[in-house]
Amino acid sequence: MFTRIDHVGVAVRDLEKAVAWYETNFGLSVVARESHEEQGVHEAMMQVAQAPAGGSYVQLLQPSREDSPVGKFLARNGEGVHHIGYGVVDVEAALADIGGKGIRLVDARPRHGSMGASIAFLHPKDTGGVLTELVEAAPRA
């Protein structure tokens, strides 16, 4: 079902400091910056690898307000890994498959994610404490 580890989502307090840190110390480059006000997050995608069907990224996530999901995560846990995104070919099919096994879904239907992807989150209470996202990358132009 999975094609790759698409990304690791990391909660950070200061996006610019975190971007500079990953650039300087790990040699990664920003490939996209986005803000999603409805999710209360500013984010930067740092490319780890390219691959034929979508790359792999570190997704740095800074809350734009304290009561957002990432804001609450930071208050509770401090900076660190927030979620894992797995690549899938067809997110609707993957959701139907996984949901049909009784795993609760945060998103019963796919929604828009970073860089034009279609994404959906699974419920961490049903995934061994790992907030898990399914990512169908946007078709390449």
Add this chain to the structure above:
Amino acid sequence: MFTRIDHVGVAVRDLEKAVAWYETNFGLSVVARESHEEQGVHEAMMQVAQAPAGGSYVQLLQPSREDSPVGKFLARNGEGVHHIGYGVVDVEAALADIGGKGIRLVDARPRHGSMGASIAFLHPKDTGGVLTELVEAAPRA
């Protein structure tokens, strides 16, 4: 410097239950099982993807004793993501590079990791709360 996200290390209380969960719900298969008594861990590598230079895995980690690093992690945080492993071509060169930038190293020299890899950990206090491992995969037979 990085070639891929090599693995996501996940702390679990019951390895057999976790393996069955990933098999049933995500369709992943075990490609290796190991126990490392000096680290106090039983582990299973579940393959997410194959790639020309090393694959990508979920590494399930069950402590074999409570005072091990993973045992302490579970007591403090419960089940969830424990660390992230990035693939590198040359772990000694990567350590020298990153260490030279002032990032503290848990392992000043590479040691043996899962599936014959040479690995080293960076200090999470210097990596934004993300325990980070560098992984030079074993040459293919």
